[in-house]
Amino acid sequence: MNRRILSPTNTLSLSLLLFLSGQGALATDTINATVGVTVDATIAISQTTGMRFGNFFMTGNDSSETGGDGALAAARQAGDSAYLQLNWDDTVDAVDGLTARASTVGGTVGPAVFSISGAAFNSPVRLTAPELIDTDSTAGTQDVTSLGGLSHVMKFTDLELDTDGIDDAENNTGAGDTDAATVHAVTDASGNLTVRAIGRLYSTDLGTDNLLYEGGAYTGSYTLTVSY
């Protein structure tokens, strides 16, 4: 019987082979570690100064007026309603309507001022006023009513926004411009931005031609949103 026994020589070869195969194998070391990120897409916006039209007299219309390309819900003939136009330079222009009348008598006048803070530095943000940002015929209105509970209602509309401190509006005022509802601005190196706002206050149908709006404080509100 011919037995094949491992000799020291071929055993050494086997050992070497095993050793080398071990050396040739990849030595993998592994470590696990934690990875994180934080999302903070909120931007703080606050009104530091309310919009003020001052003191004025205004009379209402005697019937609902329709047609035309005016700002009041696309249903107002230009010139039908009296209105007060608030300007960037702290003045108000009073413009008579077809029958309605308006006139200013002083008081505190000025644009609204909003402060944006805590946003990403030097980053673009978008401002929208869902109800009425544009001055084209698609603009909506917000009621401005007497604090005393009177039924006399004015309509606020034609909101304009300024984000660069220069006395002009950044929103596109072209009728039918689909981008007009959004104002693009850029925060400063600290993530801050100041926004100013002006608009118009229109007279409405009070049921009696040239009926004077009753005296007292009138207020209304609108929504201004900021997002990335």
Place this chain on the structure above:
Amino acid sequence: MKSNYVKRFESVKRLIWIALWASLSANCMGGAIIKEQDMHFGKFAANFTAPSSLQLGYNGDVMTSGPLYVITAAQPARFRLEGFTANHALTVTILDFSLTPDGAGDAFLVKDFVHNTLVTDNNGDALLLVGATLQVGAGNTYPNTDYSGNIQVDIDE
């Protein structure tokens, strides 16, 4: 008294064990990996209606694409490697992973890893810096919160 055959067999067996030990030693040989700094993509804001990404370089540089805005700085992962083969190039393997929110919401995908050239010094030590790209999926829901995940780094000699 042991026969020559038995003696030879025991000798062979001993050599085999030595070879196996050497082989296993070689397989198990490797250095230590010590984490010095976690990877963190910092704090950012974004308009999540559009796709965007944050690319973190291994040197800490950050680039963004799309409507994504960095609020606080990001930092790459840093690992200290010790006890590896001296003057040897090492291979790094990292698989994609996700960062999930604390609470409900979608996850960010982390991929496209970058790292410095990894060659050990005379002592078998090296420093590994790892960056990556965080991807934001358009239309996903990403609440304002912290997100976390786990990175696994494999080092091959």
